[in-house]
């Protein structure tokens with residue numbers, strides 16, 4: 001029998017604006033907590049770095065959790081969203097071995113270190129094109145004018161998708177992020193996410209058919225090759241990976257850039273040093289990933305009863321790995337609440353760990369390095385304007401609603 005001690009509140013709008021004092025208090029109380037998710041729900045959640053890393057690698061837990069995402073919805077409404085759970089269930093991130101292993105091995109080809117380093121000049125060119133029109137001293141909403149569109153542009157170029165569709169993609173992607181990133185999901189969020197997935201599948205059905213006739217060097221052509229080579233992927237799974245890459249390639253990296261600029265503007269001394277020593281950008285980006293992690297949690301479902309941090313948790317229950325909290329674990333990081341752009345051996349979990357370790361990590365790093373260094377160097381006078389920026393209410397994907405600055 002499971003003992004469920006008092007539930008704790010983390011997923012509230014108030015905590016979301018600054019979760020770190022709550023994380024610090026809960027770290028002091030132990031590595032595992034039973035967190036309140038709305039009125040009816042609670043979920044076991046791991047805060048410690050060591051346990052999060054080991055759970056992410058543990059084969060007794062499953063990444064197949066698309067169906068579980070519907071559980072916070074009223075039981076009478078869940079059946080309306082079976083298509084949503086089915087479509088999400090086709091994404092690589094929600095697969096288990098051996099299907100996951102096979103597909104991941106093939107997809108790795110498109111994300112090898114060499115392939116991504118080869119993209120650096122393209123990233124530099126896109127960043128240059130987007131920053132050039134921004135005038136010194138002008139007021140800019142940096143999320144809207146730079147952080148949001150920049151990663152969409154990159155991943156769309158990798159997929160070979162026309163630029164005029166970017167705004168539509170951003171809207172669809174937002175709808176999916178709101179559903180995925182809110183532990184207390186609503187029927188309205190599920191509806192918007194399902195509609196977005198249906199539209200995206202339709203879009204990729206047409207795009208894949210065209211690309212089959214005219215293959216190139218892009219990721220969709222690589223996925224088509226994988227699908228044609230063997231029995232690894234069905235046609236529908238192919239569309240699902242395109243959608244997943246478009247979503248993951250944009251929804252997280254925008255927040256690395258937004259969170260990065262905001263963090264740097266709040267730490268002018270450290271930023272001045274980075275401006276002086278651009279070679280610091282690699283450790284700086286790792287530290288920003290640790291300090292303001294764009295993905296705050298991931299989830300797994302238990303395939304069998306297991307004991308986690310001394311607590312027996314039954315089969316089929318979900319468990320959250322609180323990556324953002326693990327990245328502030330005082331048992332792992334010296335002065336975890338201090339920003340240290342030169343931090344060495346920064347083994348953060350911003351990209352998770354184990355078989356689902358982010359396939360796009362290297363691409364995100366390159367994008368973050370190029371974008372943040374260019375901003376810091378070209379706009380040394382950049383400052384926040386207006387009231388304190390607010391964090392968007394998707395707890396899972398941590399990012400700012402807007403970031404008004406004077407350049």
Ligand code: HEM
Pocket residue numbers: 056063092093094104155244245248249250252253256293294295298299323349350351352353355356357358359360361363364
């Ligand atoms: C700062 C940017 C990014 C962050 C913080 C991030 C974070 C993550 C995390 C935490 C996971 C694993 C979740 C889990 O264990 O359940 C993941 C997986 C994944 N990410 Fe990223 N990501 C970023 C950028 C990207 C980019 C640029 C792409 C692709 C273009 C991408 C594609 C993926 C895919 C396909 C997976 C699933 C991998 C698998 O299941 O094998 N991500 N990401």
